[in-house]
């Protein structure tokens with residue numbers, strides 16, 4: 001054990017010893033890693049911790065299944081990306097899922113109504129995004145399982161109740177995320193591959209906009225968080241702000257839609273390829289067929305290019321709604 005480890009390391013190590021279940025263990029290991037200073041003397045320790053984190057993550061992401069066993073906290077991804085609604089009890093998560101996707105989420109005035117995650121599909125223009133309603137983040141009975149779901153999700157939608165005290169709710173949600181070693185990524189912020197914390201883009205939803213003084217509460221939220229995160233005002237009851245929310249979710253997911261076109265015909269705009277922002281022409285080509293890796297010579301591009309039909313190479317970075325014609 002290297003000398004001179006900071007006290008945070010030992011606190012995290014104690015948590016590791018006390019941890020029950022893989023999710024809690026991984027969270028503690030990530031904290032140990034984050035607390036370990038980077039120098040020659042800690043190379044070995046950091047490698048060891050990283051290996052343990054990787055093994056734990058592997059277990060969380062591919063849990064061993066018993067025959068026919070249903071695992072409600074494992075939600076298979078569908079569509080262009082998965083965004084999970086999280087927040088304190090009664091903040092309005094289930095109502096948002098139900099209104100946006102038509103999924104039959106149970107909505108009720110008492111806390112801890114939702115016991116297991118429920119997915120639904122949100123249509124945004126010509127694609128579908130998966131939304132997942134989750135149990136309240138403060139419910140310690142399910143936290144381990146909830147956080148393993150969130151580790152694997154693409155975007156966090158933090159639902160705050162504007163009819164209550166959204167600033168305190170925000171603090172509570174952030175501190176739970178912190179406890180499980182999550183670091184939130186703001187608008188346009190890229191993940192740092194060196195950072196051992198779980199990095200996830202986040203968006204804040206001010207819910208129940210129809211209630212008295214919701215506008216005042218929303219302004220406070222904007223002031224506090226608007227510079228860093230997208231903050232969207234919605235009322236699921238009155239169905240207001242829902243289009244803005246769908247657009248903000250798409251933008252925060254960090255995806256581009258690319259349309260393929262064959263020579264001499266129009267592109268099919270109903271059926272885009274969906275790729276991560278920053279993807280290149282080659283990534284799109286390989287999605288069409290892996291043979292394109294070998295066959296690719298150039299592509300013609302309409303959209304983000306200097307002019308329509310511009311010739312581009314495999315390294316060209318695609319923008320949302322670009323049209324490409326592949327040539328081998």
Ligand SMILES: Nc1nc2c(ncn2[C@@H]2O[C@H](COP(=O)(O)OP(=O)(O)OP(=O)(O)O)[C@@H](O)[C@H]2O)c(=O)[nH]1
Pocket residue numbers: 087088089090091092093094095096106107108109110111112113114115134135136207208209210211234235236237238
């Ligand atoms: N006025 C108003 N009330 C809402 C709105 N959305 C939800 N509610 C009410 O808020 C309460 C909680 O809503 P849920 O959607 O069940 O909240 P939740 O966050 O899923 O709660 P848990 O599952 O217990 O964590 C219910 O009484 C809803 O009727 C809204 O847009 N406006």
Ligand SMILES: [Mg+2]
Pocket residue numbers: 093094095106107113114133134135
């Ligand atoms: Mg609920």
